[in-house]
Amino acid sequence: MQKPLVSILMATYNRAHLIAETLRSVQAQSFINFECIIIDDGGADTTAAVIAPFLEDARFSFRKRPNNYGKGLPGCRNFGLDIAKGNFIIFFDDDDIVHPRNLEHCVNELQNCDYNFCRYKRDVFIGEFSYKFDLIESYEKFIISKKDILKVINNQLPFNSCAIMWSASCFEKNRFKEQLMYAEEWELYTRILSQGFSGVSIGKTLFYGRKHPQSNTGEFYNGNQMRFASKVEASTLIISNLNNRNLLSTAIQKYFIWEAVILKSKLIYEHLLGQSSVTLVQKAKAIILYTLSPLIKIYLRRKKNH
Structure with a gap:
């Protein structure tokens, strides 16, 4: 062979x-x-x-x-x-x-x-x-x-x-x-x-x-805006693809809500809410999670310190 x-x-x-x-x-x-x-x-x-x-x-x-x-x-x-x-x-x-x-x-x-x-x-x-x-x-x-x-x-x-x-x-x-x-x-x-x-x-x-530090990953974590913007766009592309394939599960939605919070990107959050496969109940939960995220972060930080 x-x-x-x-x-x-x-x-x-x-x-x-x-x-x-x-x-x-x-x-x-x-x-x-x-x-x-x-x-x-x-x-x-x-x-x-x-x-x-x-x-x-x-x-x-x-x-x-x-x-x-x-x-x-x-x-x-x-x-x-x-x-x-x-x-x-x-x-x-x-x-x-x-x-x-x-x-x-x-x-x-x-x-x-x-x-x-x-x-x-x-x-x-x-x-x-x-x-x-x-x-x-x-x-x-x-x-x-x-x-x-x-x-x-x-x-x-x-x-x-x-x-x-x-x-x-x-x-x-x-x-x-x-x-x-x-x-x-x-x-x-x-x-x-x-x-x-x-x-x-x-x-x-x-x-x-x-x-x-000269690697793409190193530049991203050092605050390079071009790398940062690319991560945001990649997130929206993944969301769209999974939506089109009916794979945008509640767990994946939750991940990207937190990704929006961590990256301080309202674009990811709004893009997720605009997907056709996201139900009204899932949208409501996403809005609550995104809105309360500052308080959740404070709670988790305090819990970790204790």
């Missing part, structure tokens, strides 16, 4: 000082039938020179993002999706480290069972990376389906962008929203799950994310 091809899509922007270490971890994969498409988002550093030695390996290619794709991570990834040839798709960032058996474990799960994606654990590190990988063969696993969508939305079941291998079929009709500069994977992966795609989650750490 011919081995499946995995397409690794890696957007990059001014990461000449970090990307080589990431690419070495890709090159060290035990599963060797992959293509790694590196997509430059218009950087101005020496990334091209740093990448050049890796291009001697025919599995690696370096492409510039065409102007008909939006600048940013979503545009780069959409371009990658449009040219990828693999049976399976995985997104890696340009500053992280990949477990040497990442592709092998995921392909084994997807090839032998009727799953659309394979999720795994992701860890983080700061500074120098310690190359002491867990090479134990066994791990626990469980199924993820549409019924778990609230857990994905509220991050009880994190769907980190670099911690999932997807069947290419998941992207036949799905792309990232290029206007989103933060939470774009949250919106897309929730959308894919809402369409009935199911997968397996394996209890093994196969990816290591480098933590630094």
